Amino acid sequence: MTHWLIQGFENYTEQLAIVDKKGAYSYQDLQQQVSDYCASLHDQLDSGCVVVILSDYSFYSIALLLACIELNTIVVPIVSTNEQEDNDKINVCGAQVIINLKNSALSIKALVRSEYSGAQLYQSIRDKQHSGLVLFSSGSTGKPKAMLHDLSVLLDSYQHKRAKKIAIMIFLLFDHIGGINTLFNCLSMGAKAVLPAPRTADAIAKLIEQEQVNILPASPTFLNSLLLSDVLSRYDLSSLRMITYGTETMPESLLQRVKAAFPRVKLLQTFGTSETGIAQVTSRSSSSLDIKIDDPNTDYKIIDGELWLKSQTQILGYLNASTGHFSKDGWFCTGDRVEQSDDGYLKIIGRTKEMINVGGEKVLPIEVESFLLTIEGVDDCLVYAKNNAITGQAVAVDIVSDKSADKKLLKQSIRKQCFTHLARFKIPTQIHFVEHLCVGNRFKKMRLHS
Template sequence: MSIAWLRERMEQWADHPAIVWNDHPFLYRDLLARLQMWHQALDRHDVGTGQVVTIEGDYSPNAVSLLLALIERNTIVVPLTRSVAAQREEFLDIAEVQVVVSFDDDDRWRIERRARPVTNPLTCQLIERGHPGLVLFSSGSTGKSKAALHDFIPLLEKFQVPRHRRVTLTFLLLDHIGGINTLFYTLANGGTVVAVPSRDPDVVCRAIETHRAQTLPTSPTFLNLLLISEAYKRYDLSSLELITYGTEVMPESTLQRIHALFPNVQLLQTYGLSELGILRSKSRDSSSLWVKIGGEGFETKIVDGVLWIRARSAMLGYLNAPSPFDEEGWMNTQDVVEVDGEYIRILGRRSEIINVGGQKVYPAEVESVLLQMPNVKDVAVTGESNPITGQIVTARFNLFEPEDPNEFKRRVRAFCRERLAPYKIPVKIIITDDKQHSARFKKMRRSSP
């Protein structure tokens, strides 16, 4: 059994809460009972080793226990959430899904079979090994979504090392590498997963207060929304001990404001990719963007200012794209970094860097300045092609209150002149009501060629 060690631990903590769902706690013994129920149900529906199965749901007791049962049965699991509803059929076809188990808001489920043979060589290779698998789709923020196929065994290996036991809010979705990491870290250490029905700041803060959550794994975009909403003023968040942030570059101004609001909470930058898993990390301190990453099973190197990683838990490959690994197993993350001893500072994706007359502009740096302006709710900075300078800096703003566009543009440039080099100042300024982030609470940028 591929996760016998996890089942043994869960049995030790039988009377402790494993999941809080719809504000109701479910004990580890409840999960184990549902796990047995699922094995019986999967037998009835002839779902076994080597089949490709989608879980459509969130962190409900039935969905989590099904995930565990599917791993024990050595199936290939494809978690999907409502955030990718528009791409559902495309994703099912790419992964060659044969069985879909869907959950409704009351945790009721139904099974749908699909007449689909498995032909992808990578999936066939994993099936021959007799190992459980995991397919994760990228957010598509830099282009078409890619399907990463993992062998679940090495991906779960690191969780066998005992670590801190915490009550953790599940902010990152179940179809995200960060969500999978949160779930298994928590279950492997006898902690409690607190599920939330939405990622609205008030909903999240209420759940922290009600269930005394100690850890909030989230994104810089959500932390900015938390600041904007001022939901932190309406709830008792004193139980929080740790806020982890990743998935995108953190604007320094956002980090400093969060640190000032929560001086007794440890702020930890995390780093991971769907292709590699989540690395262990250590921020220099809670107010610093300098971070040390690595840990057992991971190797890092910097080549021409870009981070490369080799991981024991690396995916087998993409189901719908060429492999990103070189002959020695290293992956170019495309993240440009600065180095200070053992620490790095992530500046941004190479594809998002704006080139203004040969000078590099990092969107997160400009956004960090613009977010300090009065009446600015959110901003996304991108590059736009220009026949003279190659590119110009473009900024799309969400405002709290309507403002005369011409006056606002003058205000932006005056504010920036004191804080940014001239080539970093936005040339094109757009006011929009459109959201600047995806369903995964990651900043959406689209640079023009």
């Protein structure tokens, strides 16, 4: 029986499904490609086998992913970083088949494994004849953790979406829960998925103009680079109706600048974790960081200022770690610090592990960053903890300055303004000027580098 998602393509046959750098493809093309892949892989991929797809987003990789779903396999999408990391991931998930995509052609390598420690976790998916999905945590500290989703259950949360004739940019990657979420949203609504390459401010802006993109999901770091590259004066971005932001905490001041630059665009926060999937949330307004978790599949609670989630779409477990941040009764500690207002809205104010402890006083980097971004001459900044023998930790900041700014004067001005606006312990003692910030391949700032 054909999976409901692929079956649904019949409602949109002539409409464009995917635009990538090679061309534009309709839903009919996509359905045909999925069925071709199914026919050629049917004999090689047993139901329940673990298949690595080494590729970034393309029409063909999406068709292959869907074919793997149709064949009830356990899919492991990997966007190649380097050979060592790719191999680590391949071993951790116990891959049985590796498929490398070169345009439409599949290069298939079967691996023989006698024993594999994660096999028990896979069994629950095989017993139900479901498809599975393995994602890796971004691993800012230590080895990436491999997480197993029941893909059939995850997909079912997209069923019954209303058809929408819109174009959506798939900004996040093929092996990221946010990227997967945008893709499934797109395909379940019959929307047009626009796949960017490369993901630079200019390339994305050009693509928005060219493909008349209506929805842009992005990280705050990327939105800031969009504003700094002044793409608004060079491209017509009037097709944009909505910008969704997530994956890292949004500085309040940046949100206001994005709002001012795109006054007619709705700004909505997205929220989710690789472990629990993306929750349906509503923002209080385009200029507000307050969100309400409005998801029948997700429960939440706040313990000691930290947000805990329990969702129907959460992972079955880790393949290479213990229960991690899950409690015995299945609650997941997100590591996000939140404030709750009287009317039930939540505001995410930072990550617990990024909190800086200055002589016992706690500093959340985002608060300091948000203020620094309002100072004339500061284009972007990254606040992090620096070990200090007197106060345990001290606040340090890397600053990308406006090229015309005199750095010495700017430093004095930053210190002075911080002193009048921030509590003393929050003032950065070390200010470094840098060309670029430390931004990971997930378009997030890396604060845990010292």
